[in-house]
Amino acid sequence: MSAGSKLLSALSAAALSSTVLAASTVTMGLVTLSEAEAAVVNRVEVRGNQRVDADTVRNLIEIKPGRNASDADVDAAVTKLFSTGLFSDVRARQQGGVLIVDVSENQIVGDVIFQGNNKIKNEQLAATVQTATRAPYNASTAQADVDAIKAAYVRIGRSDATVSVRTVAAEGNRVNVVFDINEGDRTGIESINFVGNNAYGDSRLKQVISLRESGLFSFLQRNDIYDEDRLRADEEALRRFYFNRGYADFRIVSSVAELDPNKNRYFVTITVDEGERYTYGAVNIDSTVPGIDAQALQSQLKTKPGETYSAEQVEDTLVNLTNAVANQGYAFAQVTPRGNRDFANNTISIDYVIDQGARAYVERIEIRGNTKTRDYVIRREFDVSEGDAFNQVLVQRAKKRLEALRFFKTVNVSTAPGSQPDRVVLVVQVDEQSTGEFSVGGGYTTGGENSGPVAEVGITERNFLGRGQFVKVSAGFGEDTRSYNLSFTEPYFLGRRLAAGFDLYRTENSSSTAYDIKRTGGSLRLAAPITEDLTAQVAYNYKEETFGDDRGVQVFGPNGLPVFVNGQPFFSTCGNTPSGPLYTLSPIINRAICDSPYSTSSISYALTYNTLDNQRDPRDGLFVQVGQEVAGLGGDAKFLRTTGRGSFFSLLSEEFDVIGQLSAGAGNVTALGDDLRVFDNFFKGQDIVRGFKYQGIGPRQFGVAIGGTNYANASAEVTFPLPLISRDLGFRGAAFADAGSLWGLDNVGNQLGIEGEDFSLRASAGVGLIWASPFGPLRVNYAAPLAKENYDKLQQFSFGFSSRF
Known part of the structure; x- marks a missing residue:
């Protein structure tokens, strides 16, 4: 091949190769472009x-x-x-x-309809479900609402309630959602059993927890409704009970509630491990902070060697020591208890160690879950605020205060990191509960101005408008009595821990005497805590009293029997004393009646020392109150009244729940200036010595009680559960002995026929039956007088409302 032919052949090959390459490139480009357009x-x-x-x-x-x-x-x-x-x-x-x-x-929900519900209102159920009017319908959400409604019925004690959901087509592509409800019967608690308890019997532990077995009055008290949250709270109550009685190793092994669908009843079983009971060993205070004198803090200790261990006493000691060192200027000092168990001797030695803690400040306090209670009501229970040194002991103290308010089902206080390493955020999570109560009570009271059948209707709100204020309105009715009361208390007056309030009342009575008694009055009061146990109170009081009625005063003869004229009781008007051997109830009483209406304007003040473990049903502690009332700041009355009373409670037997009580009281009233009006005297009877009538002891004129200027009394009582009767019924027995006297007169005028002016001791002994009824605490007493005077008026049987102190 010639050179020219070789060159031509090479150019042709190159051209062919270029053509193929170009064709290939175009093809690949077309593929890539097609895929891009598709995406x-x-x-x-x-x-x-x-x-x-x-x-x-x-x-x-x-x-x-x-x-x-x-x-x-x-x-x-x-x-x-x-x-x-x-x-x-x-x-x-x-x-x-x-x-x-x-x-x-999705179809739009037209109406949400609840059918078959009586125990829970439509508004409450509507707040429970997520399906809502004008929202898209979702079948999964509706089914979840079925479960939510069932849970709502479980919480009110109706575990066998059934709920179903269906839809009904409506116009405009809408659908009505219908929840069909069968509420079923109340689901009670058949039995509550404890396993592993040796120190305390089942009956005693049942008093510690809030759950109750179903009984005769469960439909009123509604404490036999099983709820898992209540069972968890009862577990904590049991722990506190044992920890405060020396059982530092106590633990809940298990707590199980089983529903028997055939009986529609729960069977609750709580298994516990009590452990050993401990006493305090050596108790010391050690400080690593220069300037803090540990010896000077010994008075702050609540824990003493040899006494039964109590977690509550340890907590109180921590608070006392924390406050004491903070008041000395050591805001960041931390007090930590270190316990050392001696298993051989069952003792716990405690060292309270005071160290200089890390500098941390409260950045802010966040309140969550309070749908009703205002934020400031919760914040004011904290002794720390934004910017203060963080102290865990004071935070826990605030938690206990919040729980004691009874505004919330649960209170949880946790911490979160702040914006800086030395900043802490306090998070307070609360779960609101009902604080309003509507009460209807009734009974039969023997003795006193309001003797006979009585009934009371009242409305109480402990957290009025979410402000933490207490309001109570009540009205009482008896056969011949009427009473009306209004009370209001602001527990933090002017932003301080001062309880300020007022009371208004009106009483009318015509049942116990031959003359009507009408009282209208009120008071303004202020109470300030001095310590955790000591409180000071001051009040201004005003009342107007009217004795007698338009008929005048009933006339009695020398034999003490009422005088009748033409078959009707004979009444005389003031200033028109009948002639002959007739007299009214008492010349002294008659004089006071004729002087009415009578007004009293006074200032009263008192100190109260209270260490009771439970204000409603005390088992341990001391209650002492002393006070004076000075009348004469206007009004007709002028006197100085001094009174004092005290009660000491002690649990004589923990296992058998036997409670001992010693009580004493005394009083004196002295005229300021003129003579003392008879109705300003003390009138005493069964309220200090049972077995005697109301106004049954003390000075009398022609057999009519005229009161006395002095009284003194003392009593001893033991209460105990009744054997063979379930404690859930609320019955307790009592045995008691009383002694006391009422004496002294400061009334000038007709002194004829007066007896009992001098001190004379009265005494009695008896038994009682106490019932914590749904209508309030009721009590029946039978007392036999052991020491009395001939002119006293006896009443061995009495029945009425009960008060422990």
């Missing part, structure tokens, strides 16, 4: 929508025209549309550059 969305088309705007759907899926959309992007868009709850079905597909989104809209 880019040029337009989003929405189909099937009726109420939801197409642009709304486009905005929700976040796939914009002109951008690539992978299969994962499309799947994410479908998921997001489903999550809105607007659609029952969503499908998406690509056709060329068009993304087609097919939707089926």
